[in-house]
Each structure stands twice: as C-alpha cells, then as structure tokens.
Amino acid sequence: MTAATALSWVTVCPFDRLDPDRGVAALVAGVQVAIFRTADGLYAIDNLDPVSGAYVLSRGIVGSRGEVPTVASPLHKQVYDLRTGDCLDLPGVSVARHQIRCHNGMVEVRLRQEG
Amino acid sequence: MTGGNVVVIGNGMVGQRFVDALRARDPQQRWRVTVLAEESRPAYDRVRLSAYFDGADEQDLNLHTAHDGVELRLGEPVTGVDRDRRVVTTTTGEHPYDVLVFATGSYPFVPPVPGADLAGVFVYRTLDDLAAIRRYAKDRRTGAVIGGGLLGLEAANALRLLGLTTSVVEFAPRLMPVQVDTAGGAMLRRYVEDLDVACHLGVATTALRPDADGAVAALELADGAVLDADLVVVAAGIRPRDELARAAGLDIGPRGGVLVDSACRSTDERIYAVGECAAVDGTCYGLVAPGYAMAEVVADRLVGGEATFPGADTATKLKLLGVDVASFGDAHGATPGCLDVTWTDPAARVYAKLVLSDDAATLLGGVLVGDASAYPTLRASVGGPLPAAPLALLAGDEAVGATAGALPATAQVCSCNAVTRGDIDTAIADGCADVAALKACTRAGTSCGSCVPMLKQLLDAAGVVQSKALCEHFDVSRQELFDIVRVRGIRTFSRLIAEHGRGRGCDICKPVVASILASLGNGHILDGEQASLQDTNDHFLANLQRDGSYSVVPRIPGGEITPEKLIVIGEVARDFNLYTKITGGQRIDLFGARVDQLPQIWRRLVDAGFESGHAYGKALRTVKSCVGSTWCRYGVQDSVGLAVALELRYRGLRAPHKIKSAVSGCARECAEARSKDFGVIATETGWNLYVGGNGGFRPRHADLFATDLSTEALVTLIDRFLMYYIRTADRLQRTAAWIEAMDGGLDHLRAVIVDDSLGLCAELDAAMARHVVSYSDEWRDVLADADRLRRFTSFVNAPEVPDPSITFVTERGQPVPVGGHPSGAQGRQPVALGLPEVRR
Numbered sequence: 001m002t003a004a005t006a007l008s009w010v011t012v013c014p015f016d017r018l019d020p021d022r023g024v025a026a027l028v029a030g031v032q033v034a035i036f037r038t039a040d041g042l043y044a045i046d047n048l049d050p051v052s053g054a055y056v057l058s059r060g061i062v063g064s065r066g067e068v069p070t071v072a073s074p075l076h077k078q079v080y081d082l083r084t085g086d087c088l089d090l091p092g093v094s095v096a097r098h099q100i101r102c103h104n105g106m107v108e109v110r111l112r113q114e115g
Numbered sequence: 116m117t118g119g120n121v122v123v124i125g126n127g128m129v130g131q132r133f134v135d136a137l138r139a140r141d142p143q144q145r146w147r148v149t150v151l152a153e154e155s156r157p158a159y160d161r162v163r164l165s166a167y168f169d170g171a172d173e174q175d176l177n178l179h180t181a182h183d184g185v186e187l188r189l190g191e192p193v194t195g196v197d198r199d200r201r202v203v204t205t206t207t208g209e210h211p212y213d214v215l216v217f218a219t220g221s222y223p224f225v226p227p228v229p230g231a232d233l234a235g236v237f238v239y240r241t242l243d244d245l246a247a248i249r250r251y252a253k254d255r256r257t258g259a260v261i262g263g264g265l266l267g268l269e270a271a272n273a274l275r276l277l278g279l280t281t282s283v284v285e286f287a288p289r290l291m292p293v294q295v296d297t298a299g300g301a302m303l304r305r306y307v308e309d310l311d312v313a314c315h316l317g318v319a320t321t322a323l324r325p326d327a328d329g330a331v332a333a334l335e336l337a338d339g340a341v342l343d344a345d346l347v348v349v350a351a352g353i354r355p356r357d358e359l360a361r362a363a364g365l366d367i368g369p370r371g372g373v374l375v376d377s378a379c380r381s382t383d384e385r386i387y388a389v390g391e392c393a394a395v396d397g398t399c400y401g402l403v404a405p406g407y408a409m410a411e412v413v414a415d416r417l418v419g420g421e422a423t424f425p426g427a428d429t430a431t432k433l434k435l436l437g438v439d440v441a442s443f444g445d446a447h448g449a450t451p452g453c454l455d456v457t458w459t460d461p462a463a464r465v466y467a468k469l470v471l472s473d474d475a476a477t478l479l480g481g482v483l484v485g486d487a488s489a490y491p492t493l494r495a496s497v498g499g500p501l502p503a504a505p506l507a508l509l510a511g512d513e514a515v516g517a518t519a520g521a522l523p524a525t526a527q528v529c530s531c532n533a534v535t536r537g538d539i540d541t542a543i544a545d546g547c548a549d550v551a552a553l554k555a556c557t558r559a560g561t562s563c564g565s566c567v568p569m570l571k572q573l574l575d576a577a578g579v580v581q582s583k584a585l586c587e588h589f590d591v592s593r594q595e596l597f598d599i600v601r602v603r604g605i606r607t608f609s610r611l612i613a614e615h616g617r618g619r620g621c622d623i624c625k626p627v628v629a630s631i632l633a634s635l636g637n638g639h640i641l642d643g644e645q646a647s648l649q650d651t652n653d654h655f656l657a658n659l660q661r662d663g664s665y666s667v668v669p670r671i672p673g674g675e676i677t678p679e680k681l682i683v684i685g686e687v688a689r690d691f692n693l694y695t696k697i698t699g700g701q702r703i704d705l706f707g708a709r710v711d712q713l714p715q716i717w718r719r720l721v722d723a724g725f726e727s728g729h730a731y732g733k734a735l736r737t738v739k740s741c742v743g744s745t746w747c748r749y750g751v752q753d754s755v756g757l758a759v760a761l762e763l764r765y766r767g768l769r770a771p772h773k774i775k776s777a778v779s780g781c782a783r784e785c786a787e788a789r790s791k792d793f794g795v796i797a798t799e800t801g802w803n804l805y806v807g808g809n810g811g812f813r814p815r816h817a818d819l820f821a822t823d824l825s826t827e828a829l830v831t832l833i834d835r836f837l838m839y840y841i842r843t844a845d846r847l848q849r850t851a852a853w854i855e856a857m858d859g860g861l862d863h864l865r866a867v868i869v870d871d872s873l874g875l876c877a878e879l880d881a882a883m884a885r886h887v888v889s890y891s892d893e894w895r896d897v898l899a900d901a902d903r904l905r906r907f908t909s910f911v912n913a914p915e916v917p918d919p920s921i922t923f924v925t926e927r928g929q930p931v932p933v934g935g936h937p938s939g940a941q942g943r944q945p946v947a948l949g950l951p952e953v954r955r
C-alpha cells in the first residue's frame with residue numbers, strides 16, 4: 001500500500017446498500033474493513049478480529065454499552081467501541097479504526113495510517 | 116519479623132495460594148516474594164487435571180495471578196538450601212531469604228516392580244504427563260491403571276476416552292479404599308464395570324512385561340493373571356517432596372514430609388512448609404483444601420498473626436466416570452459406639468451411609484455413591500445435629516433445599532476454601548447480591564463448585580432478590596420479555612426497546628428478541644429489521660467456524676437418507692471442496708464454505724429436495740433413531756417412522772436454546788434417547804416419554820415423564836412440553852436446567868401439561884398448531900428473494916473477490932483451515948458458556 005492510496009478517500013458503495021444496525025465488509029486498498037451503519041452514524045474498523053485471527057468483525061451484532069456504540073465479535077463475543085476500536089472486555093486489545101463518511105449518497109472510507 | 120525476602124519453593128496450587136494470601140494481607144508489600152518453580156508453567160488446577168482430556172487447555176486450568184512485588188521464576192529448580200547463609204541455590208543462581216516456604220508438593224509413588232521403567236509406563240501428575248499419555252495412546256489398544264483410588268479411576272477414564280480397552284488393578288479389596296466403605300465400593304464397581312473398565316481388586320501387580328521392542332505389553336498379577344496393556348498408568352499414591360528439606364537437615368515426619376507445628380513452621384523458625392510436602396504434627400494431607408488452609412496460616416503468621424492449622428476437612432465429592440461419589444467426616448465409622456444408617460437402592464444404583472453418634476444425635480460422617488446431591492448439606496452438618504430425618508436427607512434435592520437455610524453459622528459451606536455459613540451471611544450483609552459476588556468476596560464455590568446451589572439457597576434465605584435482568588438494556592427476564600411481546604403483540608425490536616428497555620441493545624438481548632419473535636411466528640428471520648438482530652449463524656443460515664468460514668447441514672429426518680440424496684451431498688462437497696464429517700445427530704456437516712458460496716451450495720441442495728437442518732439455530736436440531744422394528748430383531752416399534760414424523764413436526768421451531776431428540780425402538784436404547792431434551796423409547800404397547808436429558812458440558816439423564824402412550828397422546832405431550840419451555844425458560848437454558856430450576860420440578864411440569872393446572876394447554880396446543888402449518892424452509896425462501904440473497908457477498912465493493920483469508924491445507928485427504936490446531940494459536944480466549952452476564 002502506498003501513502004497516496006492510504007490517504008485518499010475510496011468510494012465503497014451507495015449508502016442505501018447498508019442495512020441499519022448491521023455491518024458489511026469492504027476491501028479498501030487490500031485491507032479488509034468492517035463498515036457499520038447505526039442510528040448515530042457510520043463507523044469503520046478493521047475486519048480482523050484480533051482475538052481469533054479471523055476476518056469476521058463486520059458480522060458482529062451492533063449495539064450499545066452505556067453511551068458507547070459497540071460491535072460484538074461473532075466468534076467469542078468480545079465487545080469493541082466502534083468510535084475508537086478499543087476492546088471493552090480485554091484491556092490493551094484494540095482494532096484499527098478508519099475514517100468514513102457519506103458523500104453525495106455514497107459511502108467513502110479513508111484508511112488511517114497507524115504509527 | 117513482618118517484612119523482608121520470602122522465597123517460595125514451588126508454584127503449585129498451594130504455593131500460588133500462599134502468594135495470593137500474603138499479597139492480600141500485605142498491601143504495603145513489606146514482603147518481597149520470589150517464587151522458584153521447577154515446572155515451566157505457572158500454577159494450574161491439578162484437581163481438574165483430567166479436564167485436559169475433555170478439551171480443556173493450559174489456559175482453562177491456569178490459576179496463576181500476577182502480583183506486584185512477586186517475582187515468578189519458572190523452570191528454575193532449586194538445588195540446595197544453605198540455612199547458615201539463608202540462601203537458596205538454584206540451577207542458575209542464588210536467592211537470599213529471610214523466610215523460606217516449602218511448597219514442593221509431592222511426587223507419584225511408583226512401586227518397585229520389575230518393568231516399572233519400561234517405555235509406555237506413565238504417572239498422572241502434570242499436564243506434561245497427560246500430554247505424553249495422549250501422544251502414546253495413539254495406535255495403542257489396551258491400557259491398565261495400577262491403583263484404584265481417586266486418581267487411578269480418573270486415569271482409567273482418560274484411557275477409556277482415548278479409546279483403549281482399560282483395566283484397573285487395586286491392591287485393596289475395593290475401589291477408592293480411602294474414601295468409601297465396602298458396600299459403597301461394590302456399588303462403584305458396578306458403575307465402573309458398566310463402562311467396560313475391568314476391575315482386578317485385592318491383588319498386587321508383580322511385574323510389567325515388555326514386548327520385543329522393550330515397550331510395556333502386559334501386567335503380571337499376584338494371582339497369576341496376565342493383562343494385556345500397551346500403556347500403563349501408575350497411580351498408586353503420592354509421596355511428599357522432602358528431599359531438599361532432608362538435605363538441609365530439617366526434621367522429617369514419620370511417614371515423610373517436612374515436619375511442622377500447627378503454625379506450619381519447621382524445626383528452623385525461618386522455614387515453613389505448606390501443602391502435600393508438609394507433615395503437620397506428623398500427618399501429611401493429599402488434598403488441596405488442607406493445603407489452602409496451611410497457605411493461609413503461613414500468610415497470617417508473616418504479617419504478625421497467630422493463626423494455627425485448624426485440622427483438616429478431608430471431605431471429598433467428585434464425579435468419577437460419570438458417577439457421583441462423596442465421602443466426609445468419619446466415613447468409615449471409626450468413632451467408638453457410632454451408628455450407621457445405610458440406604459441401598461440397587462435399581463437406582465444409589466448407596467448412602469450416614470455415621471451417627473451413639474445417641475443418634477450428632478452426624479459424624481458418611482459415604483454417598485450414585486447420587487451426591489445431599490452432600491453439601493450433610494457435610495456442613497458434620498459435628499452437629501442432623502438438619503432433618505436421615506432418610507429425608509438422603510432422598511435428595513428438595514429436602515436439602517428446605518434445610519440449607521437452617522444450618523448454624525459455624526457450619527462449613529465451602530470446604531475447599533473453609534468458608535462458613537457465617538462468612539456467607541456476613542458477605543451478604545455487606546452487599547453481595549448474587550452468587551458471582553459471593554464467590555469474589557469469600558472464594559466460596561470457586562474450587563470444586565459443589566456448594567454453589569447452597570450459596571443460592573443462602574441468598575434466598577437472607578431475602579436477597581437476585582436480579583433477573585437480561586442485560587443492561589432490559590430489566591426483565593427472558594420469560595417476562597416473551598410475555599410482553601406476546602400479550603402486547605409487539606413485532607419489532609425497536610418498539611420493544613423504546614417502550615420496555617433502554618439504549619441500542621447488544622449481543623445478548625438482540626438474539627433473544629429475535630428468537631422470541633421467531634417462536635411467535637413473525638415471518639422469515641431475515642425480513643426487515645429482524646435480520647439485524649440475528650447472530651451471525653442465523654444471519655447467514657450456517658454455522659460460523661473459527662477461520663471465518665461456515666458449515667452447512669442439510670436436514671436428514673431421523674437419519675434416514677436415500678442413496679440418490681447421499682450422492683448429491685457427496686457431489687456438492689466435492690464440487691465446493693468442503694470438509695465432510697458425519698455428525699452425532701445422524702446427519703452430514705459440510706465445512707469450509709465462504710458466505711458467497713452458501714447460496715450456490717443451497718441451490719444444489721434445495722433442487723435435490725433438501726431443506727435447512729437448522730444446525731445454526733437455537734431450534735430443533737435432529738431426532739435421532741435406531742432402525743427399529745423394520746429391521747431389528749429386538750425392535751418393538753417403528754422408531755424411524757416416529758422420529759421422521761417428530762422431526763418434520765418440530766423443524767424450524769425457535770427456542771431459548773437448541774433442542775435435541777431421539778427415538779429408540781426398544782429398551783436397549785440404541786438411539787440414546789435419555790440424553791436428549793425429549794426422548795422416546797418404545798414399549799410393547801406404546802411409547803415412554805423422557806424429558807430434560809442433556810449431553811455436553813453437564814450431562815444429565817432424561818427423567819421418565821409418561822409411560823405407554825399412544826402416538827397421538829405422545830405428540831400432544833411433546834407439543835405442550837416444547838411450547839411451555841419456549842414460553843418460560845431463560846436465555847440459553849436447556850430443558851435440563853429449566854426443569855431443575857422449576858419450582859416443583861417434574862411434578863409441576865406434569866401438573867401444567869398433563870392436568871392443565873394453569874389452564875394453559877389449549878393455548879400451548881394452538882401455538883404448536885400455528886407453528887406446524889406456518890413452517891417454511893428458510894433456505895428455499897432465501898433463494899427466492901433477491902433482497903435476502905444480496906447479504907451473501909464477500910465484500911460490498913468487490914463481490915467478485917472471494918475472502919482471501921480463507922485458505923485450506925489438506926489433512927487426511929480433506930481441506931482444513933490453515934494454521935493447524937488451535938492449541939498453538941495465539942491469543943485464544945476461553946469461550947463464555949452462555950451464562951447471562953448482567954452489566955449495570
């Protein structure tokens with residue numbers, strides 16, 4: 001992945017293609033990204049579940065814990081903060097989060113450069 | 116002295132407990148702790164060691180807690196103790212001490228018989244021992260265990276599970292000679308021999324014979340018998356590890372062990388010993404509970420306390436080869452003038468003995484074999500008056516439940532951790548409001564767990580109302596939620612949470628509501644908002660596997676299948692490169708499908724006449740059957756015909772948990788119906804119905820519910836049983852736990868669904884009738900609907916690209932996930948086993 005692709009917005013799909021309170025997987029510059037549409041807005045995090053090593057977070061159940069919007073890994077149910085990627089059940093575990101927006105009816109993702 | 120360097124030799128269960136106890140009592144860290152361990156693993160639960168053969172791994176058994184100010188040095192065995200310089204020498208260095216604690220445990224005793232050192236002869240003490248046994252057992256056929264005590268029987272079960280034809284040789288005239296008496300041992304032997312484990316009692320092993328390669332091949336017994344054995348486990352007792360103490364010149368007990376006083380202090384005032392290596396006033400204890408008590412005593416002494424070893428409770432309760440065995444107090448009736456009350460039921464295979472004082476006023480001890488449900492109350496009553504008449508106590512749960520609240524404050528509720536009724540009551544008064552809080556606060560119930568039912572009863576007795584909240588979003592239980600949805604006619608999660616909950620829901624409440632809506636007949640589970648509530652299995656109508664792929668199970672009612680359909684399954688598996696395995700439910704599971712392949716696979720299966728098997732759902736799975744009277748010489752009814760009819764009637768029925776069933780065509784019970792949620796066994800004149808059976812994590816035989824039923828009467832009872840379960844059970848509660856938790860148990864269930872005591876039967880019958888007529892195959896319906904189908908894509912922006920993370924290698928001619936077996940995978944976490952966790 002080059003710096004140019006990492007920093008540019010990539011169009012993923014029409015907004016209408018996303019079901020409310022559910023995720024889909026997208027392939028952005030070779031990275032599997034989990035995209036969620038909730039009543040609070042759009043979120044994008046890595047699709048890789050860091051606990052199991054499987055690419056499944058987009059298939060988790062979306063919800064809330066307190067005021068935090070969440071997704072639960074479908075494999076072993078660890079819950080992640082959709083805003084930060086931090087795991088709420090395992091201190092120190094987190095997934096990368098990415099930028100996401102809706103632009104002219106299209107969902108766009110920009111990979112976040114880590115470190 | 117209340118500070119300095121404390122060095123602990125050994126990181127077993129008791130050594131770890133000492134460190135935990137010292138840290139809890141010494142928050143200022145006046146003591147710096149160094150733990151020197153011979154094994155390369157931190158402390159693990161040796162009591163549950165055999166769980167390794169049920170799939171538990173190192174992490175599941177781990178007991179180690181890291182503390183500040185504690186240095187754990189693994190794989191660094193101690194080679195000497197210099198008491199003059201106060202230094203411990205290890206293989207890699209020296210560690211000065213102000214106080215030294217021996218927690219070296221014990222080693223397995225191997226009798227000095229010829230051949231005891233042959234290849235294929237093992238002991239049963241560490242995880243490495245068990246791993247070596249498992250490796251060696253491959254391709255071996257016969258096994259023998261020398262020693263018929265507690266550990267020997269655990270080892271025998273392990274060999275049996277590894278597929279070996281197994282024998283047990285015990286020098287004493289009965290099994291478990293320390294814990295049970297002659298009659299109890301005889302009952303235990305019947306159970307053990309029923310599992311095809313041969314028992315040779317009252318006989319010594321004289322030699323182990325090698326084969327031509329020098330590996331063990333047979334056992335010679337003193338009575339002249341020769342037993343084939345490719346693998347031998349020696350479980351003939353343990354001996355204290357006191358060699359370092361001996362070399363250091365400490366006094367040793369008459370039967371070994373570091374001699375210590377009631378403060379667990381040796382003849383050197385700076386040196387203590389705890390656990391199996393200690394001889395307290397000359398006596399060694401081979402159980403964990405006395406070891407824990409010693410660890411607490413030494414921790415207390417180091418912070419200036421005056422604790423003394425209270426004497427050991429050697430009470431034991433365990434499940435060996437599926438048999439409950441318990442022994443407590445003066446089990447052998449050694450007290451002069453004591454009286455025995457015994458109860459033997461050869462039909463139910465239950466034996467119980469209570470030992471009473473000569474005036475019958477005080478309980479001294481007892482033995483239970485086959486049913487140990489009375490154990491917690493009985494053990495807690497030792498030394499005091501009986502809480503009820505002896506026979507009522509032995510009768511089991513209900514009598515016990517009524518009496519738990521009547522125990523005195525001094526009665527020990529948890530013997531593993533020495534927690535009394537008074538301790539529990541204090542914790543409740545301090546605000547512990549559920550079992551989890553009591554465990555965290557008092558440690559009661561955290562070792563063997565047998566006292567957990569009593570903890571619940573004591574909470575009840577204290578008037579604590581335990582929260583039934585499903586999760587942070589709903590304050591009500593699943594049953595109450597079901598009634599709200601049903602009575603108010605609510606059809607969506609968003610309306611339900613807006614009117615009766617808070618927040619956005621979670622992975623606990625959303626699938627519960629999805630299941631309730633499906634049970635009440637709310638159309639296809641992927642329609643509209645319902646789709647977002649389903650967990651991934653229901654969302655893709657397939658079973659998620661650990662690599663992110665799914666497995667597919669077509670329904671094969673009753674396990675009966677035509678050659679043509681069998682060929683179709685084979686062709687589909689071949690064409691999609693699916694790993695193929697026969698399931699325990701008499702059907703075929705196809706593994707390794709990507710989400711985008713699922714519709715293509717199901718198109719082929721549906722065209723061939725298959726439908727969803729609901730292996731992914733909390734729903735009816737299968738109704739197994741034997742071949743029945745159609746073919747079998749012994750069959751008395753058509754078990755296959757009934758199984759097919761039942762499976763077709765209840766297919767697709769969503770429930771609080773999965774439902775399994777089976778039908779056997781005669782009393783030989785080849786279909787294993789008594790391990791199912793509802794099981795049917797043919798009689799000469801009709802059918803017997805059993806309910807509440809379970810395999811899995813906590814096996815339970817189903818209870819006989821009704822006898823000699825006509826097919827029509829049988830179906831009516833099953834209809835009502837299932838619908839009442841669906842209405843009233845908790846989330847993820849199988850029928851076994853549902854019945855056990857029900858006030859009044861089986862009698863209540865009979866009153867409701869046979870005698871219609873609640874006036875519910877007509878409603879239950881109507882609900883099942885609606886289910887039967889509205890059933891439709893979920894997969895056929897998905898294939899017919901473009902909107903439902905569009906979910907089955909790999910990537911929303913690249914549907915033509917298959918998920919590159921799913922790749923396979925070949926093992927035994929079939930595709931399996933890359934990355935081998937998960938024991939080596941990094942970062943694996945224990946799986947939650949479905950107990951609702953209430954977050955507030």
